Amino acid sequence: MTDEQLARYRSSIDNIDAALVHMLAERFKITQDVGRYKATAGLPAADLEREERQVARLRALAEESGLDPVFTEKFLRFIVAEVIHHHQRIAENESKTSDDSSAI
Amino acid sequence: MTDEQLARYRSSIDNIDAALVHMLAERFKITQDVGRYKATAGLPAADLEREERQVARLRALAEESGLDPVFTEKFLRFIVAEVIHHHQRIAENESKTSDDSSAI
Numbered sequence: 543m544t545d546e547q548l549a550r551y552r553s554s555i556d557n558i559d560a561a562l563v564h565m566l567a568e569r570f571k572i573t574q575d576v577g578r579y580k581a582t583a584g585l586p587a588a589d590l591e592r593e594e595r596q597v598a599r600l601r602a603l604a605e606e607s608g609l610d611p612v613f614t615e616k617f618l619r620f621i622v623a624e625v626i627h628h629h630q631r632i633a634e635n636e637s638k639t640s641d642d643s644s645a646i
Numbered sequence: 647m648t649d650e651q652l653a654r655y656r657s658s659i660d661n662i663d664a665a666l667v668h669m670l671a672e673r674f675k676i677t678q679d680v681g682r683y684k685a686t687a688g689l690p691a692a693d694l695e696r697e698e699r700q701v702a703r704l705r706a707l708a709e710e711s712g713l714d715p716v717f718t719e720k721f722l723r724f725i726v727a728e729v730i731h732h733h734q735r736i737a738e739n740e741s742k743t744s745d746d747s748s749a750i
Contacts, residue, residue, distance in 0.1 A: 545687075547683060548680065548683065548684075548689075551676055551677075551679060551680045551683070552680075552696070554676050555673060555676055555677065555680075556700075556703070558669055558672060558673045558676070559673070559700065559703075559704055559707075559722070560707055561669055562666065562669050562670070562673075562721075563704055563707045563708055563711060563713060563718060564707075564711050565662055565665055565666050565669065566666070566713055566718070566721065567708070567711035567712050567713040568662060569659060569662045569663075569666075570712075570713060570714075571712070572655055572658050572659055572662070573655075573659065575655060576652070576655045576656075576659075579651060579652065579655070580652075583649075585652075592656070596660075596663065599660070599663075600663055600667055603663075603664055603667045603668075604667055604671070607667060607668050607671035608671050608674075608675070609667060609670055609671040609674060610674075613728055614667060614670070617666075617670065617724075618663070620721075620724055624717055
């Protein structure tokens, strides 16, 4: 990399990506708590109504901040798909654990 | 929503999502500058070597912060695909503009 201007842009992108990774790590910490909570309370992993409210809110925030709302919706659905996948895994582990304990 | 614990979790998720949207808005502002810069300099929209370095760096950051590195790689590739799509659009517009000006 010898192009100084491109290097400056890229160092800003790298800073933002580090922030994004840490934000996502925190988000998944919370959604994992939610997953455990839902599994214990017997709530379903997905909540379509909540998801639609989130999409509407983030599309509005995106418009305010100059981000493409269509991309933002794709982005949220991408994250939520991963979260639901985690929740299902947590629920499966919970039911396995309770099967085990009832077998003891 | 009457469940207080779930509502607390969700308000944290909403705060993080707002931060993510604003970070992404800033990231795309920069990559749009990069796109224009690349189009002007005649550089290609994609740079696979840079992308692989980004993936390796973000996977390491993800491991440090407890985020799934596989998900993090998928996440970066999802963003980069959008960026390349933008760059191609910018390059097309640039070449259209220069066609127009050469036709005048």
